[in-house]
Each structure stands twice: as structure tokens, then as C-alpha cells.
Amino acid sequence: MYPVSGSIVNDGAIPPHEFNASIAMPNIPSGAFQALITAAKTYSTRNYALSNYNCANYALDVFNTIRPTDINSVFKSDYINKFGIYVWVGFDQSPSGLYETLANMKNTGGIEAQNIEIAVVKPATASKGQSN
8 A cells, every 4th residue: 555656558558458437528629638648747757556546546637637527536445455454445536436427427417428438348449659
């Protein structure tokens, strides 16, 4: 549970990272896309810590920089086995909490419902090279 250095990796590498939910943000203007790149680089310098700054925190921090309304994941908690001792850990943002949030957004039929996929098993797309 100790923080480690964060890094940006290619989820489309072999084997590709699997995902089970997604939200599309079509027609992002070039200025907003540049803001995403800047945010991605800035937030990648934060230390990764499962309980308080994980991949869900990172993704939401980056994408919420250009969203009209922030997406936040459902709070999740669980006990984890740490050297034979079960420890309660709470997650403000988590992949499973984000999945629940996207499912709720889809099921309530909001304005972005058509851009949300849930209950899928898909590989991340292969990289098309480095963005500048």
C-alpha cells in the first residue's frame, strides 16, 4: 500500500489491456485535446497508491479537465489481506466504482447514455504512435 512512481503506459501493447466499460467523448476540439495531453503529463508525475491515487483517480483527473460536469466513481471499500491480516481499505475512486458510475449514467438515460458501453469485454486498441 506504499506509493510508487506513476507512469504512462501503452494499454494497446501485446497483450492488450482489457476493459469492461467505456464512455466516448466525441468531437473534442483541438484546444481541449491539448489540455488533455497537458493534464495527462502533469498527473502522471503523481505517485501511484492503490488506496488514494490509482488508475481511476488518474483517468478521472485527466478527463474531468475538459468535461462540463465531473464524473466521480462510487465510493468502494473492502478488506484486503496484508501479510495474513485483513485490513479495511476505502477507495474514493476505483475501477469498480467508476464502472458502477458509468452503469448508473447509462441506466438513467442521461444525455451521455448513448456514448456509454457497459458489460463488455474488449481489448484496448493498438497504439497508433506517440502523441505530441
